[in-house]
Amino acid sequence: MPGLNSTKMRTVAVARLSGYSVQQVRNLERDGVLPPAARTQSGYRGYEQVHVQSALAYRAFAAGVGPVEAKRIMRGVHRLPRPELLALLDAAHARLDAERVELKEARRAVETISAESIDDVRESDSMTVSELAMALGVRASTLRHWDAEGLVTPERDPARARRYTPAQVRDARIVHQLRKAGYRIEPLRALMPELRRAPRLADVGAALDARDIAIAARSQALFDGTAALSTIL
Numbered sequence: 001m002p003g004l005n006s007t008k009m010r011t012v013a014v015a016r017l018s019g020y021s022v023q024q025v026r027n028l029e030r031d032g033v034l035p036p037a038a039r040t041q042s043g044y045r046g047y048e049q050v051h052v053q054s055a056l057a058y059r060a061f062a063a064g065v066g067p068v069e070a071k072r073i074m075r076g077v078h079r080l081p082r083p084e085l086l087a088l089l090d091a092a093h094a095r096l097d098a099e100r101v102e103l104k105e106a107r108r109a110v111e112t113i114s115a116e117s118i119d120d121v122r123e124s125d126s127m128t129v130s131e132l133a134m135a136l137g138v139r140a141s142t143l144r145h146w147d148a149e150g151l152v153t154p155e156r157d158p159a160r161a162r163r164y165t166p167a168q169v170r171d172a173r174i175v176h177q178l179r180k181a182g183y184r185i186e187p188l189r190a191l192m193p194e195l196r197r198a199p200r201l202a203d204v205g206a207a208l209d210a211r212d213i214a215i216a217a218r219s220q221a222l223f224d225g226t227a228a229l230s231t232i233l
Contacts, residue, residue: 008038008046018055025055032075033058053232054078060225064218065092070225077229089226096219099182103211106181110204113173126155126163135169136176143172149185151175151192174204181211 015022028034029045034054037045054074061070069092076085133140146152147162152172154162164172171192178188191207 007048009048009051011045011047014047014051014055017052019059020055025051028055028058031071032078033071034074035078050232053228057225057228057232060221060228061092064220064222064225065095073225077232082233092222096215096222099215100212103181103208103215106177106183107205107208109177110174110208113170113177125166127169128164129154129162132164132169132172136172138176146172146175150189151185178204178207181208183207183211 011022011025014020015025018025020028025034025047026045029037029051034047034051037047037051040046054077057077058070058074061073064070065073073085073088073092076088080088127135129140129143133143136143143152143154143162147154152164152168152175154164154168157163175188175192187207191204
């Protein structure tokens with residue numbers, strides 16, 4: 001769909017204006033992110049402003065939703081009917097909104113869980129892997145993975161079966177909420193020992209704040225990509 005203007009540009013000009021390398025511009029055209037460029041009789045590509053705007057839009061979308069989804073959106077820009085393209089953009093915004101909602105829920109849940117008293121501990125309050133997995137709504141293999149990663153390490157009974165004390169159940173509930181909010185394993189591995197030593201909500205709050213900032217940045221990138229598309233559409 002070239003046609004924003006008729007001024008032809010060489011690949012190097014598109015690269016300079018979009019911030020990509022010459023090879024990256026060619027790769028973006030190959031992948032359908034840019035519409036096909038016109039070719040001279042000698043085989044040189046002739047790009048137009050629509051190619052620059054497409055590259056800029058892709059850069060923004062890649063920051064907002066990742067390169068795979070960004071390519072899908074940009075292919076849709078050049079190939080799909082308008083309603084289908086708008087549906088792709090709506091879905092991207094909806095996913096970010098869902099992440100925001102999950103983050104808010106995690107913040108509330110972590111505050112509530114951390115404030116719960118676990119002083120009155122009884123042996124009967126411990127939970128097996130299957131019991132805790134059912135309570136959290138996760139697979140037992142997920143709990144074993146958290147154990148292997150050092151996030152929630154249960155006790156072992158005489159038969160070497162895992163048993164979770166009330167404190168460990170609380171840890172598992174916190175990990176579950178943070179994972180739902182998109183928090184990665186590696187940062188959680190560093191955070192959980194702090195929570196066990198002294199449940200400092202400030203540390204958890206800082207982690208959630210960082211996640212909030214990241215979502216806001218992706219949302220802005222998605223907005224910028226949509227703005228770049230307006231000149232194309």
